[in-house]
Amino acid sequence: MKLLLTSGGVTNGSIRAALVEMLGKTISECRALCIPTAQWGHPMLGPATVRKFITGEPPWHLSSMGWKSVGVLELTALPSIGEERWVPWVREADVLLVDGGEATYLNHWMRESGLADLMPSLPETVWLGMSAGSMVMTPRTGDDFVHWPSAPDDRMLGVVDFSIFPHLDHEDMPENTLGDAENWAADIGVPSYAIDDQTAIKVTDGTIEVISEGHWKAFPA
Numbered sequence: 001m002k003l004l005l006t007s008g009g010v011t012n013g014s015i016r017a018a019l020v021e022m023l024g025k026t027i028s029e030c031r032a033l034c035i036p037t038a039q040w041g042h043p044m045l046g047p048a049t050v051r052k053f054i055t056g057e058p059p060w061h062l063s064s065m066g067w068k069s070v071g072v073l074e075l076t077a078l079p080s081i082g083e084e085r086w087v088p089w090v091r092e093a094d095v096l097l098v099d100g101g102e103a104t105y106l107n108h109w110m111r112e113s114g115l116a117d118l119m120p121s122l123p124e125t126v127w128l129g130m131s132a133g134s135m136v137m138t139p140r141t142g143d144d145f146v147h148w149p150s151a152p153d154d155r156m157l158g159v160v161d162f163s164i165f166p167h168l169d170h171e172d173m174p175e176n177t178l179g180d181a182e183n184w185a186a187d188i189g190v191p192s193y194a195i196d197d198q199t200a201i202k203v204t205d206g207t208i209e210v211i212s213e214g215h216w217k218a219f220p221a
Helices: 013-023 037-041 047-055 075-080 083-092 103-113 115-121 178-188
Strands: 002-006 031-035 069-072 095-098 126-130 163-165 192-195 199-204 207-212 216-219
Touching: 002 013, 013 126, 013 199, 013 207, 031 083, 037 047, 037 075, 037 103, 075 103, 083 115, 103 115, 163 178, 178 192, 178 216, 192 199, 192 207, 207 216
Parallel strands: 002 126, 031 069, 031 095, 095 126, 163 192
Antiparallel strands: 002 199, 192 216, 199 207
16 A cells, blocks of 8 residues: 555645655546544544545545545444445545544554455555544554543554654644654654654655655654
């Protein structure tokens, strides 16, 4: 699977160009599936914000980009309907648009639904993550980003070997300063990146490339 791990979605031309390159065709030729699941696990999100993500209202920048088709894949429903139904939906999609919210909750349902097990068989599919939708691919989030009371710990899927501190210096998140990111990185135990909402991390065939019109910082393990 090809990964485009963003903090705030497709927020500028550089990130959009990287996405098109990964897709190998125009956005209008591609079929997308939205995954809103992470929102249900976060105490500050819910039905209204899920609707905004699916319909592409600001500040979400994923579903309203002019895709050939857009569907919704709710991971909490998948275990009850059977793989014979939902696996073909995923295989037919060119891109999975994975929203932010609570990363540990998303990690739980990635595993419970079976989507995590399916991912290795999707080498050409693009995973376009936003915030928690990006963090779920990392080894850990750090305890500061755990908001789901049932989370056993901060471990994620570990598809990549680095962690992500999103929304760097966001005006509505005073706890996301560079100093906060440095403290977080000191405890995370793996290489990591602090990225703002104008930055994305592109991962293809094991190669990592930072795409940015904003600011970011890499931290060694």
